[in-house]
Amino acid sequence: MRKEIVAIALLAALFAGSLLNIKIIRRITSSLYDNVLSAMNCADQEDWNSAGEYTERAVWQWDKSKRYLMVFIRHTEIDTVSSSLNDFRTEIINRDPDRTIGMGEKALEQIKSIEETESVSFGSLF
Amino acid sequence: MAIIFFRTIIIFIIIVAALRFMGKRQLGELELSELVVAVLISEQATLPLQDIGIPLIHGLVSIITLLCCELLITAATLKSLKFRSFICGKPSVIIDEGNIVQSEMKSNSFSLDELAEALRKKDIIDISKVRYAVLETDGTLSTCLFEKEQAATPSVMGIDVKDKVIPVSVISDGRVLSDNLSLIGRDESWLRQILSRKGIESPTEVYYMTSDGKSDIFLAAKEIRK
Numbered sequence: 001m002r003k004e005i006v007a008i009a010l011l012a013a014l015f016a017g018s019l020l021n022i023k024i025i026r027r028i029t030s031s032l033y034d035n036v037l038s039a040m041n042c043a044d045q046e047d048w049n050s051a052g053e054y055t056e057r058a059v060w061q062w063d064k065s066k067r068y069l070m071v072f073i074r075h076t077e078i079d080t081v082s083s084s085l086n087d088f089r090t091e092i093i094n095r096d097p098d099r100t101i102g103m104g105e106k107a108l109e110q111i112k113s114i115e116e117t118e119s120v121s122f123g124s125l126f
Numbered sequence: 127m128a129i130i131f132f133r134t135i136i137i138f139i140i141i142v143a144a145l146r147f148m149g150k151r152q153l154g155e156l157e158l159s160e161l162v163v164a165v166l167i168s169e170q171a172t173l174p175l176q177d178i179g180i181p182l183i184h185g186l187v188s189i190i191t192l193l194c195c196e197l198l199i200t201a202a203t204l205k206s207l208k209f210r211s212f213i214c215g216k217p218s219v220i221i222d223e224g225n226i227v228q229s230e231m232k233s234n235s236f237s238l239d240e241l242a243e244a245l246r247k248k249d250i251i252d253i254s255k256v257r258y259a260v261l262e263t264d265g266t267l268s269t270c271l272f273e274k275e276q277a278a279t280p281s282v283m284g285i286d287v288k289d290k291v292i293p294v295s296v297i298s299d300g301r302v303l304s305d306n307l308s309l310i311g312r313d314e315s316w317l318r319q320i321l322s323r324k325g326i327e328s329p330t331e332v333y334y335m336t337s338d339g340k341s342d343i344f345l346a347a348k349e350i351r352k
Binding site for chain 2: 004008014070075
């Protein structure tokens with residue numbers, strides 16, 4: 001009976017851990033998403049200093065979260081977001097509004113895809 | 127490289143522990159759910175080893191989940207007969223009173239060749255000697271011969287025999303197994319006495335020795351290397 005109780009406890013812990021992981025990833029990605037979106041809006045209004053600040057904040061936050069994310073999500077997905085954030089930052093430094101918006105949208109799409117991959121839905125299950 | 131090394135060690139420990147929890151049965155005797163778990167565990171374990179881009183936790187979570195499910199299924203099959211027959215199936219009588227039950231053969235997709243092979247593995251060449259044959263849930267065939275075909279036992283012959291003490295290993299590759307010696311009620315001085323009678327000075331000269339503590343002694347001396 002003790003084995004079965006341990007099995008149920010382990011399953012419950014794994015289930016709770018999975019839900020907590022989704023919550024943490026959602027918190028990380030939504031904050032990242034907001035910063036990139038704000039940077040895009042500033043870039044659209046050619047406020048490059050604010051856009052740069054938002055981008056730096058997003059990159060710093062992403063680097064801080066990487067240690068946690070490396071344990072739970074595929075490393076290729078992390079590399080993709082890292083690279084698109086770097087491309088976005090480069091375009092802001094170059095101050096090209098059209099390319100900045102394009103790179104920003106690409107980064108947003110990839111950030112969103114991390115959240116979608118980890119979320120439990122009918123589509124993700126099957 | 128180092129990642130693969132450490133991951134392999136972690137996965138190895140987890141799989142050994144998982145299989146240890148599943149019990150001591152041999153692979154060929156696995157129940158259906160156990161076989162599924164064994165196959166899936168080995169498959170899941172290799173993923174993070176082959177691709178270091180996949181977090182190790184992905185493999186571990188699936189292995190632990192499978193192990194827990196297997197433990198719960200085993201517990202449920204022990205509690206409920208209905209659940210057990212649903213998960214493991216029921217034994218099928220393939221030969222009943224000497225007749226092959228063709229409907230059971232068909233429903234179990236068991237061919238005549240397979241039946242003949244399973245009987246041969248049990249040293250039965252003539253199928254007409256078999257009274258009952260049951261296909262067990264783990265895929266093995268159990269048989270019962272007609273009374274006239276069964277080997278004569280002392281009880282059938284009316285002979286009174288006493289149960290023998292089972293011989294145990296007392297020396298293995300030169301090492302004295304003290305626990306087994308005390309199991310047959312003997313000690314090392316008795317052992318040395320027996321060895322000296324056989325012209326052997328030390329247990330280190332013995333490759334293998336078994337004894338029941340009385341007259342039944344098997345001794346194989348070590349070969350002398352040239």
